[in-house]
Amino acid sequence: MQEYTEAILKIPLPRGQKVDEMLWHYDKHGEYSVRSGYQIALKLKAPDVPSNSGSNSKRWKAVWSMELPEKIKNFMWRAARNLLPTAENLWKRKCLKDPICQGCNREVETVRHALLDCKAARKIWYHATSSVQISNAQNQDILDFIYEVWSTWGKTEAEQTIAFCWAVWFARNKRIFEGKKSDPRALAAKVESLLEAYHRARKPDASHIHNVKRIVQKKWEPPPGNFLKVNVDAAINNRDQVAGLRAVIKDPSGKIVAAGTKQVPLRVGVSFAEAEAMEWGLQVAKELSLSALIMETDCKEVVDLLNNTKGSRTGISWVISDIQEQRRDFKEVKFRHIPRTCNTCAHSLAKFAVGANTSAV
Ligand SMILES: [Zn+2]
Structure with a gap:
């Protein structure tokens, strides 16, 4: 101030008398x-x-050390340099009448707003498989944000975050220029497969240790000693209005202890079916008299509801309270959200369940 x-x-005053x-x-x-x-x-x-001028080169170094497809790296560079044609930037160049974001019609569309803060972007981030949490630090620019992810979560997570920013921008352009909505789940899958293909192509054999590590991280992880892991999933068949529920129970060595499939009528929607799959998983575990479980699903909404990080007044809350009720029959039950790639086994069998009419354990 x-x-x-x-x-x-410093404003000079007039020499003669003048009307204010x-x-x-x-x-x-x-x-x-x-x-x-x-x-x-x-x-x-x-x-x-320049709040971070001292370490700016460190930040840029981090960005350039990321192993990403050239087009995503380029995008990152333009985003960090504030060169993306956001509403604000176009307005500054007098190409637009106002700097307001078309995604929410509420705020100025800065690079950070378009990629992280806009409600349109948040919808997509919600489905991101990454564990990164977007802070509400509005003063933090995109370069700061990436650097924070890099130093807190590591390089792989930062690479995924950048790729996700790229996907959010892609979806934003599709929305604005083609009037098309992108499916957040499909986008997340696209980002993952893009990165995987890139790493596979880049490191065919020699240094594939890093590559293997990436894949292992993305695969199913064994539960700790006295726990059993239950992976659940639902596959939807819109044509026949049914959902296939599936639960796979594995021990710490990765051996399948039990697997169950069940077909139910499709009710409210995908999340509802995913919650039913969770309930089905608990029922299968109960039949086997298991005591300590880690329940995993790729549906974040269900996990958030079960872990009380989010409330709901829709039909899904009934299934959630049923699950909470059944949880008491066990010594310990943990609910976790995992990327779809880690849940593939449950997913493919859920698809199989769509075809079967009965339930089977
Ligand atoms: Zn917006």
């Missing part, structure tokens, strides 16, 4: 414009002090 007060004190007049000091004609007002507001909110 001081800087602005000083600037005002309101002038907007920040414009050379003394006229207020939304553009100059917005720029002042921006400066007051986030002064141009």
Whole structure:
């Protein structure tokens, strides 16, 4: 603020007497414009002090060390340099009438807003398989954000995050220019397969240790000693209006202890069926008198509801409370969300269950 007060004190006064007049000091004609007002507001909110100037090269180094397809790296560079044609940037270049985001019609569309904060972007992030949490630090730019992910979660997670930003931008363009909505799950799968294909092509054999490690991380992980792991999934058949539920129970050595499939009528939607799959998994485990379980699904909504991080008043809450009820019959039950790639075994059998009319354990 001081800087602005000083600037005002520097305004020269007229020598003769003149009638007082309101002038907007920040414009050379003394006229207020939304553009100059917005720029002042921006400066007051986030002064141009290069907050991370000291470690900026460190941040860029981190970005360039990422192993990503060239087009995604390029995208990252443009995003970090604030060169993406967001509404704000187009408006600054006088190509748009206002800087407001078309995704939410509420806020100025900065790069950060388009990729992380906009509700349209959040919808997609919600389905991201990554464990990265987007903080609400609005002052943090995209480069800061990536660096934070890199230093907190590691390089692989940062690579996935950048690739996901790219997918969010892709979906945003599709929405704006083609009027098409992208399916968040399909987008997440696209990002994953893109990265996997890239790493496979890049490291065919020699240094494939890193590659193997990536794949192992993405595969099923054994539960700790006294736990058994239950992977559940639901496959939907819209034509016949049925859902196939599937549960696979494995011991710490990865051996299948039990597997169960069941077909149910398709009711409310995918998440509802995923919750039913979770309930089915518990029933199978109960029949086997198991005591400590880790239940895994690729449906984040169900896990959030079960872990009480999210509430619901829709039909799904009945299934959730049934599951909570049944949970008491066990010594310990943990609910976890995992990427679809880790849940493939349960998923393919859930598909199989869609074809079968009965339930089987
Ligand atoms: Zn928005």
